[in-house]
Amino acid sequence: MYPYIPTTREDEQEMLKSIGLNSPEDLFSDIPKDLQLNRELNLPKSKSELEVSSYLTALANKNCSISELTCFLGAGAYDHYIPSIINHIISRSEFYTSYTPYQPEISQGTLQYIFEFQTLICNLTGMDVANASLYDGGTAITEAALMAAAHSRKDEIIISKTVRPESIQILKTYAHVQGLKVIEVDMKDGVTDLEALDGLVNDNTAAVVVQSPNFFGIIEDLKATSEIVHKAKKASFIASVDPISLAVLKKPSELGVDIVVGEAQGMGIPVSFGGPYLGFIAARSEYMRKLPGRIVGQTEDKNGKRSFVLTLTAREQHIRREKATSNICSNQGLNVLAATIYMVTMGKEGLKEVALQSTKKAHYAFEQLTKSGKYKPVFDKPFFKEFAVTSDLCPENITKELRKANIIGGYNLGKDYPQLENAVLYAVTEKRTKDEIDRLSSVLEGIK
């Protein structure tokens, strides 16, 4: 017997008999003989819970965790504080073992938290409408760009080189199969070169994508960018943002942004070796019927009671098939719940405190690291919680030395930007303490 299969041998015999079969093999008699796998799968035999957990514990222990080490690594995945109530609530099996809320009568819990999530994302970004989430921040940029191309019926996507490199690569992969052109606009002192952008925007421009704070942690001038983008008719201005930064920075809606996307991992979701995370997309109302993925709306039931349903489904694959706005059919469900709980738990004050503490600590770290002159700033621009410094040392060596001191060092920028060889990007969240930052600084000073 297997713990997840309740059928007894007796049940099995009785059931086989009731359908007129003799043996379990008869259940597969419709599969041509030469296609039947007439051997065991080449996998280990079933194991007990104790054996499985001890094997996986051993594998997990081979990794260094950021709860044991001190993490100054970010570059798209951040070590922010996660309130403990999140794990308790998302562990309720009424949430995590439920399906997509296609039956609204028994899914009001899921539907309502998605509606709350959409509201919170709209409040944060200043946009009119948000969907129920996308896979991650990188694919969210691509989905936004595809939506802009459909909206404008144009085929050039301009993206800044200061956008997270993996996001640019994802966009290129999708653009290739859709026959869209991706044009990268250069950077100048760590921000989008607006003069260069001005020269690239024209009547073929479907969208311009900028990230702020950008990959180097620097705040981009979205307002000035927007003025350039909107010289082109029907072009959409897409901004990828760190949602936590919006507790202190101006809302994208005030800066002329049309579509806001981003990665919400920092809001209550563990770094978990890169996933699952939480992409979001929000836009001005004119894009409402072109958004990809699920959207929840408020309505009334037959007795006039407020209820929630999946809505505007005429955009989606299960209704429209090949005419759908995207092939996406899932959302990040449980991670939407995690981020929703995060936002309402931190609330108005908490999100701001996280943003302010991260900024202040990042700037303290920047001052400490660049004090002696051994490590020099790479850019001279205002940043949020990440900054780049460079030195004569090779980044791999720095990582190794920091690791010996139980510190996870920054991101090696030279991997993506040959001109930034030896530059390292450090992230500092509200979780880092002054002592930890001082220790980072002193270990870095000591590296030869």
Next chain:
Amino acid sequence: MRKYDKLIFELSKPGRKAYNLPELDVEDKCIKNFIPEEFLSDSEVNFPELSEVDVVRHYTNLSNKNYGLDTGFYPLGSCTMKYNPKINEDTARYDGFANIHPYQSEDCAQGALQLLYELDKSLAEIAGMDKMSLQPAAGAHGELTGIMVIKAYHENNGDFNRNKIIVPDSAHGTNPATAAMAGYKIVEVKSTKEGLVDIEALKAVVGDDTAGLMLTNPNTLGIFEKDIKEIAKIVHDAGGQLYYDGANANAILGHARPGDMGFDVVHFNLHKTFSTPHGGGGPGAGPIGVKKHLEEFLPVPIVQKEGERYFLDYNVPHTIGKVKDFYGHFGILVRAYTYILTMGSDGLKKASEIAVLNANYMANKLKEHFYLPIDTLFKHEFVLGGLKDTLSEVTTLDIAKRLLDLGYHPPTVYFPLIINQAIMIEPTETESKETLDEFIDAMIQISQESKDNPQILKDAPNNTRVSRPDETKAARSPILKYEG
């Protein structure tokens, strides 16, 4: 049960807080010293103010409005709502898995990479494929990645004229949507009376413009495409590639493999076949597997092993590029690997056996009371065509809503599109005979009610917190956020 109808925003009260952070321990300089005022917001974020108790009680009450797999039977066809083992939830939360940064150096993540490598090997063995990419975030994302791989293969052969993907009329909606998203035209091929791909119709549509065929086997009617080898030959002879939609893989684990049937690319839905939770809509995972000739097109990075060292390989000659941030839904992959280790080769095989047995047992009992358009040996699921009395005013929707009153999550309804009044039932292997019998009795009761008291079905559900929310109204005058 407690009546509770509030939105979180309606609980807000100025001055409450649900969090506590340590005091700032570096010098507290004004933010304006760091960020120019023109970038700074002059308004507050409009978030609610609550206590921790408010938050916990609110979401606990919301959870009570949900029906989960742990609540009861969920015979949702094509979705494989099997039990989500609790140990999977524990392992994904191990400190050494949940709290590792995707960019930390490879020597600090050998355990994670080893897990990915072993999962890759296991899934490839189950699928009969040579190499997997674990990156796709969901089934639809796996489909898109797989179709991109096929496109790259044709392009690398200098073959730019293949602009069509063939899908059967019984296919999942994601198949045509995916092919369109990958820049293809869609050709639909009809099914025979027996619910199988019409071979002659297929022959008529393949040609030198065929990029590939997307197929699920067993198909969405729960029937094994017995002519799959011939189908594969027709498509391959025309120069096309075969894509396997793994939504229905729970029927064949350890019994047959897509790779042996002639498929070139497959995806699995780990949240279906490999027991990871559906999470109210996600996150899932949709890894793909390919045959040797397509390996060089896989998205980067792939997981490789050299000696005793595991590493992420970005050096894939004709890679389609990146499709996802980082390396995929690692937390979901940990759960799926936990399941594979637990079940082993013997348990997976047994799971498919019982899944198929349960479906056939139910079909056989229910066909006495409902219309079974195609009566054959099924795999893991079967499709009813509503009531036997086709003149009845009771529709499949009414049946589904009445099942809610009787304590069940209804089956998938109105899909596949080729069956009128479709009710698609997939019991999975994790349900006992007693559960199946109780559900069968509930269905028989409904069939009787449709004759004796159809109004009860028209009015259903009556025992739920809301009943038949107005979807037309929701779409016509959309309210997509709380306005206060």
